Amino acid sequence: MRVSVKIGGFAFKEELDAPxxxxxxxxxxxxxxxxxxxxxxxxxxxxxxRYIDASRILGAPEALCDELGIAVSRVNALLxxxxxxxVAYRRVPSTLEEAIxxxxxxRPVIMGGLQPGxxxxxxxxxxxxxxxxxxxxxxxxxxxxxxxxxxxxxxxxLLEEVTVERxxxxxxxxxxxxxxYKLMDPLALKIIKRGRINTVIxxxxxxxxxxxxxxxxxxxxxxxxx
Numbered sequence: 687m688r689v690s691v692k693i694g695g696f697a698f699k700e701e702l703d704a705p706x707x708x709x710x711x712x713x714x715x716x717x718x719x720x721x722x723x724x725x726x727x728x729x730x731x732x733x734x735x736r737y738i739d740a741s742r743i744l745g746a747p748e749a750l751c752d753e754l755g756i757a758v759s760r761v762n763a764l765l766x767x768x769x770x771x772x773v774a775y776r777r778v779p780s781t782l783e784e785a786i787x788x789x790x791x792x793r794p795v796i797m798g799g800l801q802p803g804x805x806x807x808x809x810x811x812x813x814x815x816x817x818x819x820x821x822x823x824x825x826x827x828x829x830x831x832x833x834x835x836x837x838x839x840x841x842x843x844l845l846e847e848v849t850v851e852r853x854x855x856x857x858x859x860x861x862x863x864x865x866x867y868k869l870m871d872p873l874a875l876k877i878i879k880r881g882r883i884n885t886v887i888x889x890x891x892x893x894x895x896x897x898x899x900x901x902x903x904x905x906x907x908x909x910x911x912x
Contacts, residue, residue, distance in 0.1 A: 688821075689724050689819055689820065690725045690811070690821075691810065692727045693710065693727070693728050697825075698728065699733075700732055700733055707769060714726065717896070717897060717900055725819075734755040735755075763798040764796075807824065810824070811878050821884050821886065824887045825896065826888070830846075830889070831887055833845060834856070846908070857872075882911050886909075
């Protein structure tokens with residue numbers, strides 16, 4: 687299978703969780719060993735937001751704040767790559783063209799953000815579209831898509847499936863400034879919608895969920911199309 691994976695910033699805390707990253711490395715190795723073609727996109731997380739917040743205080747324009755977030759996401763990618771050096775493409779790609787040319791069965795590609803105004807969710811969606819991915823996996827710090835924010839509302843309900851139109855409605859109005867992208871952003875959704883990309887959003891707090899998603903186990907939330 688050709689799979690594009692977004693690992694959210696939750697996996698790259700300020701106090702780095704080496705066991706979690708090692709577990710991700712193990713899962714990626716297993717999937718690569720089975721011959722899957724994997725492009726892994728890493729988010730920036732709280733570290734990126736801390737730098738972005740500081741740069742705003744210093745008066746930086748939003749485009750420069752984006753550049754800081756991109757830089758941090760690429761450092762996160764390099765960190766994950768360091769645990770896969772013997773099997774992965776030995777560079778963090780700076781363009782999608784490079785990533786697509788580099789990915790091969792058994793040789794994963796690890797990358798971060800690319801350009802201002804574009805979330806790492808959008809990068810993962812574009813990668814999925816361009817390689818003709820069988821699956822886009824979005825690993826987050828929640829179990830999937832809820833009827834409303836589960837961190838605020840106790841009666842929020844996990845949705846096993848959601849149409850892309852309903853997801854657009856659920857996520858409308860979220861913060862689109864640098865570092866503000868949450869579960870998914872409009873650009874990523876637009877790419878998923880136009881490409882009708884098979885997408886699952888699920889918790890990445892257990893790295894084994896990545897393998898479960900690739901093996902089509904019922905987990906998280908699947909995006910459907912009319």
